[in-house]
Amino acid sequence: SASADVKDEL
């Protein structure tokens, strides 16, 4: 996904 790295945030 385009926002993969921010998805590790809650």
Place this chain on the structure above:
Amino acid sequence: MNIFRLAGDMTHLMSVLVLLLKIHTIKSCAGKSYPCSLCFILLESSSGISLKTQELYALVFATRYLDIFTDFISVYNTIMKLIFLGSSFSIVWYIRRHKIVRRSYDKDQDTFRHFFLVLPCLLLALIINEKFTFKEVLWTFSLYLEAVAILPQLILLQRTRNIDNLTGQYVFLLGAYRALYILNWIYRYFTEPHYVHWITWISGLVQTLLYADFFYYYFSSLKNNVKLKLPA
């Protein structure tokens, strides 16, 4: 994981615990014939907790954590997601269904309509998103909705004459969580390559700004050692 992010998650967790503690105290007060002064305050006045805000948060987590069973990030991540999902739905359940907790909820003061926040957020998520897929649009929707979900609670605080300590702490901890997340993004921007997320940043910034007014009165009440009271 950096220190700002961890501190942000921990204040978020603490805010949930404060709310659960408050519900627990209201519950345990009920059977007593001579309640303690805290019980008396909690049972005789409204809890000051906005059901509208809690329902919006439940919707936020339900739409954001759709990936919980499909993408594994870390044990920490999965556990925290389960905690936020479980706690938000159980808080809603308590306020709506629990005999005693429901009584402390002041329905007439908590009049904000979900619809006015949910619909614009959904439309915005359909227009402005990073990728037009079901999961991605709902994820973006959850960011927009989280940004404004505190509004019913802030309005209720302004209407309620007496803000008890726990409710004040709850809103303060939520605001602190947002502020720490901004520091986390700044840190990540300078330490990780290609870390640019305008949608997350702008909605997060809007969310934090909504707390500015509350923070001002919260800190001046601490400084002057008086009870927290928001202006009408």
